[in-house]
Amino acid sequence: MTQTVAMTVNGRAVTVTVDDPQMPLLYALRNDLGLTGPHYGCGLSQCGACTVHLDGASARSCQVPVAQAAGKTVVTLEGLGTPDRPHPVQAAFIAEQAVQCGYCANGMIMESAALLARTPRPTEAQVKDALANNICRCGTHPRVVAAVLRAAQG
Ligand code: FES
Numbered sequence: 001m002t003q004t005v006a007m008t009v010n011g012r013a014v015t016v017t018v019d020d021p022q023m024p025l026l027y028a029l030r031n032d033l034g035l036t037g038p039h040y041g042c043g044l045s046q047c048g049a050c051t052v053h054l055d056g057a058s059a060r061s062c063q064v065p066v067a068q069a070a071g072k073t074v075v076t077l078e079g080l081g082t083p084d085r086p087h088p089v090q091a092a093f094i095a096e097q098a099v100q101c102g103y104c105a106n107g108m109i110m111e112s113a114a115l116l117a118r119t120p121r122p123t124e125a126q127v128k129d130a131l132a133n134n135i136c137r138c139g140t141h142p143r144v145v146a147a148v149l150r151a152a153q154g
Contacts, residue, residue: 007069009033010079021067025059026050028066029076037077037106041135049133051107052076058114077106080113089113092151093144100138106136112148122151 003021007014009029016032028036029052030101041049051060053075064077065145081087085147086094089112099105108131115122115130122130127148136144 003067005066005070007072007074009035009074010076016066018066022065024062025052025054025064025066025069025074026061028069029061029074037075038110039103039106041103041107046133046135047104048107048111049104051110051134053110053114056108056114056117058111059131075110077110080109083108087113088151088154089116089148092147096143096150097148098140098143098147100136100140104134104136104140108136108144112144112151115148116152122148124149 002017002019004015004017014033016028018028026038026040029038038052039049040062041047043062045060048060050060050062051058054069055072058110081090089109093099093105093109111131111134115127119126124145126147131144
């Protein structure tokens with residue numbers, strides 16, 4: 001049975017009509033709304049590539065049924081900053097060259113931005129803990145941690 005889901009995405013009120021309300025929010029963002037910031041990695045809530053903010057907290061959009069986002073506020077990488085006015089975490093990722101292939105970076109940035117929103121001055125251990133389940137197969141973690149600490153210094 002089709003269902004129309006209304007939510008706010010990157011500051012814009014949107015609706016998506018889906019055949020299956022259990023369809024992952026990730027698919028609605030990418031396929032219905034054209035937002036390719038959140039990436040499909042594992043589809044099992046294990047890699048973090050699909051991370052978005054749901055009502056201000058980080059969420060793995062591959063595991064959130066789209067119906068659960070009804071009435072909520074979603075922010076994807078596209079809504080975090082702009083090329084002219086990047087979010088501090090985005091600017092720090094560029095400054096620290098914290099990306100190799102870049103596949104994981106969007107999720108890393110979203111998870112890091114959520115960390116700084118709740119803990120503006122995290123320790124290195126807190127950064128590592130927050131990103132422990134964001135997987136990077138290139139091995140950029142040391143630069144990612146440096147970028148988050150840089151962003152925290154403002
Ligand atoms: Fe969602 Fe890997 S694709 S956690």
